[in-house]
Amino acid sequence: MTVVDRRPDITSMVASRRTRMWFVFALTALALLAVLELRVWSGVVVAAAAGLSVVPGMLPRTRRVVDAQDLVVVSGLYLVVVAGLWFAFRVFTTDQVLGLFLCFATGLLVGVVGPVVYQVWVRGRDLRSLGIGGHEWRATLWMGLALAGVQFAVTLWGYRLPAAEEWVPLLGMSLVVGLFEAVFFRGFVQGRLEASFGPVAGVAGAAVLYAGYHVGYGMGVSEMWFLLGLGVLYAVVYRLTTNILIVWPLLTPIGAFFNNVDAGDIDLPWASLAGFADVAAVMAASLWLARRHIRRTQRDRATVSSDVMSSARELERDHRTGSEGA
Secondary structure (H helix, E strand, C coil): CCCCCCCCCCCHHHHCCCCCCCHHHHHHHHHHHHCCCCCHHHHHHHHHHHHHHHCCCCCCCCCCCCCHHHHHHHHHHHHHHHHHHHHHHHHHHCCCHHHHEEEEEEEHHHHHHHHHHHHHHHHCCHHHHHHCCCCHHHHHHHHHHHHHHHHHHHCCCCCCCCHHHHHHHHHHHHHHHHHHHHHHHHHHHHHHHHHHCHHHHHHHHHHHHHHHHHHHHHCCHHHHHHHHHHHHHHHHHHHHCCCHHHHHHHHHHHHHHHHHHCCCCCCCCHHHHHHHHHHHHHHHHHHHHHHHHHHHHHHHHHHHHHHHHHHHHHHHHHHHHHHHCC
């Protein structure tokens, strides 16, 4: 009779406890946005995340292999993205709308299409390496909804929106920029840094680069300090399931949308929605082509494997026939 070992899986228990602790950390950090001044909030979040990371069992054990090619590509794409935003908002500005949009769109597309091409076509990895897929979908769904609910309660609950022509284009921008940030900073930058140096470096490095890239928007040091704390929070949230759907399309776009509307310093025409739709379409097309390439590659590998097995069986049969004839 087969004996079934019903003892609890210690590894799974530790992982579950770790996930719950970091989830509570994220919920608490979002709630504190309502009561703390932003610079203080950022310091609290960074300090709390650092403190929690040294608690035994709060970090997963990961296999670390420094990949120089990954690091070079991350650095290169990051510089191109920041340069695109810099030219858009610091050189062309709203005085030259066409130049602004083209540079802005270039930065966003480089941040999505670049990682997709590199991961799928150059390195032969799947889209899960960018946090894209159906993995951990149940946890992603319920935790994403809970976190987005707190974000909404802190920012938009009871907030009186202006006229539709003032906020609808901003919502479109928040969704597209949010997708770019989820793929580039969470899926790509954080994922590649963690693969080389571990989860602490992945979260911290992605947060620093996330804050730093806002220099392209013309933001100052005090604003980037707050964005550092926000980057730590979003990186921790992404690490809960390593699926970008936990941060997009709800959590990060809600925060960005509120900030843009509340600041009132961005005036977009209705026509801008068409431009953002074009950018989103190119992003979606790159993901579709990547999935198609992955399926084709898997099918070709299966065909080759089947051919090899058939050849092996034929050789074995010929060998047996020769042995019997002898």
